[in-house]
Amino acid sequence: MIELQGITKIYKMGSQTLEALRGVSLKIGKGEFISIMGPSGSGKSTLMNIVGCLDTPTGGRYFLDGKNVAGLTFDQLAAVRNRKIGFVFQNFNLLPYSTAWENIELPMLFDGKNHRKRKERVTELLQAVGLYDWREHRPSELSGGQQQRIALARSLANDPPILLADEPTGNLDSKSGQEIMDILMRLWKEGRTIVMVTHNDEIAAKSQRVIRLFDGQVVPERTA
Amino acid sequence: MNATLPRFFWNEYRKRRKKTALITFALFWGTLSILLLMSFGSGITTQFKVAFSGLGETLIMVYGGQTSLPFEGLAKGRRIQLYPEDIDYLKERIPEIGRIVPESYTYLQVSANGKEINRNIHGTTDEFSLLRTQIPQMGGRFLDADDVAQGRKVAFIGWQVAKDLFGGAEVVGREIVINRIPFTVIGVLKEKTQNSMYNGPDAEQIYLPINAYRQIDNSRRLNQIHIQPREASQSKLIESRVRTLLGRKYRFSPDDTYAVSFWNTIENAQESEAIFKGIETFLGLVGALTLLIGAVGVTNLMYAVAKERTKEIGIKLAIGARRRVIVQQFLLETLFIFAKGTFWGFVTAFNIVHLIRLIPVSYDSIGIQSYLLRPEFSLQIFLTNMVIVGILVFLSGIFPALRAAKSDPIESLRYE
Ligand SMILES: Nc1ncnc2c1ncn2[C@@H]1O[C@H](COP(=O)(O)OP(=O)(O)OP(=O)(O)O)[C@@H](O)[C@H]1O
Ligand SMILES: [Mg+2]
Numbered sequence: 151m152i153e154l155q156g157i158t159k160i161y162k163m164g165s166q167t168l169e170a171l172r173g174v175s176l177k178i179g180k181g182e183f184i185s186i187m188g189p190s191g192s193g194k195s196t197l198m199n200i201v202g203c204l205d206t207p208t209g210g211r212y213f214l215d216g217k218n219v220a221g222l223t224f225d226q227l228a229a230v231r232n233r234k235i236g237f238v239f240q241n242f243n244l245l246p247y248s249t250a251w252e253n254i255e256l257p258m259l260f261d262g263k264n265h266r267k268r269k270e271r272v273t274e275l276l277q278a279v280g281l282y283d284w285r286e287h288r289p290s291e292l293s294g295g296q297q298q299r300i301a302l303a304r305s306l307a308n309d310p311p312i313l314l315a316d317e318p319t320g321n322l323d324s325k326s327g328q329e330i331m332d333i334l335m336r337l338w339k340e341g342r343t344i345v346m347v348t349h350n351d352e353i354a355a356k357s358q359r360v361i362r363l364f365d366g367q368v369v370p371e372r373t374a
Numbered sequence: 375m376n377a378t379l380p381r382f383f384w385n386e387y388r389k390r391r392k393k394t395a396l397i398t399f400a401l402f403w404g405t406l407s408i409l410l411l412m413s414f415g416s417g418i419t420t421q422f423k424v425a426f427s428g429l430g431e432t433l434i435m436v437y438g439g440q441t442s443l444p445f446e447g448l449a450k451g452r453r454i455q456l457y458p459e460d461i462d463y464l465k466e467r468i469p470e471i472g473r474i475v476p477e478s479y480t481y482l483q484v485s486a487n488g489k490e491i492n493r494n495i496h497g498t499t500d501e502f503s504l505l506r507t508q509i510p511q512m513g514g515r516f517l518d519a520d521d522v523a524q525g526r527k528v529a530f531i532g533w534q535v536a537k538d539l540f541g542g543a544e545v546v547g548r549e550i551v552i553n554r555i556p557f558t559v560i561g562v563l564k565e566k567t568q569n570s571m572y573n574g575p576d577a578e579q580i581y582l583p584i585n586a587y588r589q590i591d592n593s594r595r596l597n598q599i600h601i602q603p604r605e606a607s608q609s610k611l612i613e614s615r616v617r618t619l620l621g622r623k624y625r626f627s628p629d630d631t632y633a634v635s636f637w638n639t640i641e642n643a644q645e646s647e648a649i650f651k652g653i654e655t656f657l658g659l660v661g662a663l664t665l666l667i668g669a670v671g672v673t674n675l676m677y678a679v680a681k682e683r684t685k686e687i688g689i690k691l692a693i694g695a696r697r698r699v700i701v702q703q704f705l706l707e708t709l710f711i712f713a714k715g716t717f718w719g720f721v722t723a724f725n726i727v728h729l730i731r732l733i734p735v736s737y738d739s740i741g742i743q744s745y746l747l748r749p750e751f752s753l754q755i756f757l758t759n760m761v762i763v764g765i766l767v768f769l770s771g772i773f774p775a776l777r778a779a780k781s782d783p784i785e786s787l788r789y790e
Contacts, residue, residue, distance in 0.1 A: 224780075225697060231693065243689050243692065256382075308694075
């Protein structure tokens with residue numbers, strides 16, 4: 151489903167260059183639940199952003215469902231992000247002026263779904279994350295855990311087969327983190343492919359497979 | 375674009391309204407101040423032109439003088455005076471003359487209605503009113519050809535004279551006495567603005583048919599001759615012909631510019647034209663500078679808001695907004711803010727201008743109010759202003775938005 155071949159990412163800052171990824175190759179199959187671990191600065195977020203089509207690699211090839219992502223236009227990539235990949239950020243990235251309801255509804259609006267469909271789906275998602283009563287609140291009026299649940303609901307709006315989460319519990323207390331993990335486990339069991347970055351071994355232990363990054367490279371599993 | 379997106383755009387605009395209120399206000403204020411500035415400027419220019427044209431149109435006035443050059447054995451310093459015969463003498467010899475009108479005047483006591491005042495009394499002909507815009511008030515008239523030919527004892531008086539002698543009462547048909555000779559008032563000059571004059575304001579003058587005037591002043595001397603050229607372009611030619619012909623008659627050199635003197639309103643008109651141009655250029659410059667300051671302000675605000683929105687654009691891109699949606703939203707929002715600000719600026723300026731114009735202006739005196747209370751609203755100024763401000767606003771806003779909508783979403787997301 152996801153196949154990376156020798157992905158590199160080089161950041162240029164003035165005269166300095168920084169190799170955040172130095173040839174990452176990996177395959178992730180449909181329905182897998184994968185954790186990505188590694189020390190800070192090892193390139194986990196960089197990798198996730200590339201997989202999530204938020205960023206473009208400097209080198210290497212990325213096949214999504216057998217299609218080379220490099221060949222997609224800006225708007226085709228937008229469509230991939232809209233329908234195929236849900237993304238959960240460490241810092242939520244909710245629209246500050248919009249209510250919980252509106253935030254969740256937005257991806258469907260961009261997909262051109264009609265009012266009835268949107269209403270049904272937002273209601274369903276709000277109930278699934280247990281925040282239906284908070285639908286008219288803005289992000290600033292919600293706790294971190296609540297915000298992340300809204301963000302999670304938003305990422306699921308168009309029912310994407312892949313869910314990417316970059317340290318989704320990183321900014322949360324353990325109880326809220328646990329709630330997020332419970333939802334993720336449920337989503338995986340429903341058949342979604344889940345890739346999650348985490349620093350927490352306990353959380354990583356719940357996944358099927360752990361990919362370790364070190365200094366922009368995948369650490370071979372034997373030594374992991 | 376599907377139908378739900380505009381509503382979403384509208385919602386987002388409303389949420390952000392407080393943040394953009396400053397831009398809306400800046401646009402409102404800029405539009406208002408430029409429109410008012412230009413309206414008042416244009417009004418002042420127009421009033422200025424009206425006031426200048428109070429002194430007839432193209433007109434040459436000829437006065438006597440003193441010779442400054444010796445001529446054919448005659449010493450310099452001789453006095454040259456004009457006489458009634460000069461009218462026909464010049465008219466017969468200079469075909470370029472359209473109208474020629476004599477004028478004599480003297481300062482005398484006038485009594486009527488038990489009051490006595492001193493005023494300038496003029497003797498002239500009926501054509502005077504054609505050269506010097508003497509419009510009578512309702513119910514009266516200026517001197518006519520018969521008055522002049524028969525030397526009728528009638529008088530045309532300024533509105534101030536009428537007020538001073540008779541108060542507000544009906545004046546036409548009443549009698550005024552000058553040098554013990556009674557004259558019947560046949561008309562009163564209508565009030566007008568005038569800032570170009572040679573003998574005190576028109577409001578204060580009294581006009582008699584020249585032959586009747588002779589009975590109160592028997593000097594026969596003309597104070598001046600008014601000439602209206604057939605064509606304005608011939609005024610210089612007429613001047614030199616008049617000087618040559620009078621020189622032949624009264625024996626002075628055609629090069630002697632002091633023997634007779636001229637006052638040429640055509641030259642003056644050219645001069646005032648230059649003044650108007652000056653005023654207009656000045657106003658245009660002030661307007662342009664105001665516009666520039668306003669535009670810099672608005673551009674700055676717009677840019678700040680657009681940058682602030684970069685992260686939001688990043689979020690929208692991350693959850694699948696196409697580029698078109700981002701740009702459309704931005705354009706619509708900018709258009710709306712722009713339209714709202716300039717619309718209210720326009721409406722406010724329009725109303726202020728028209729309210730001010732409702733204030734009645736008295737032309738009794740040459741007052742500042744006739745200049746300040748007659749602003750002129752110009753749609754052209756408004757449109758020019760709109761186009762320039764509009765372009766600046768869109769350029770200042772569109773670049774950050776376009777840049778955000780072109781790069782990887784992560785670039786915008788990182789933006790704090
Ligand atoms: N936009 C950028 N410009 C320059 N360097 C960057 C940029 N983004 C990331 N980097 C660098 O690339 C390297 C990898 O960053 P990345 O965010 O992928 O690490 P990470 O593994 O997610 O770390 P953390 O656990 O702290 O989130 C780091 O050295 C980081 O400083
Ligand atoms: Mg990271």
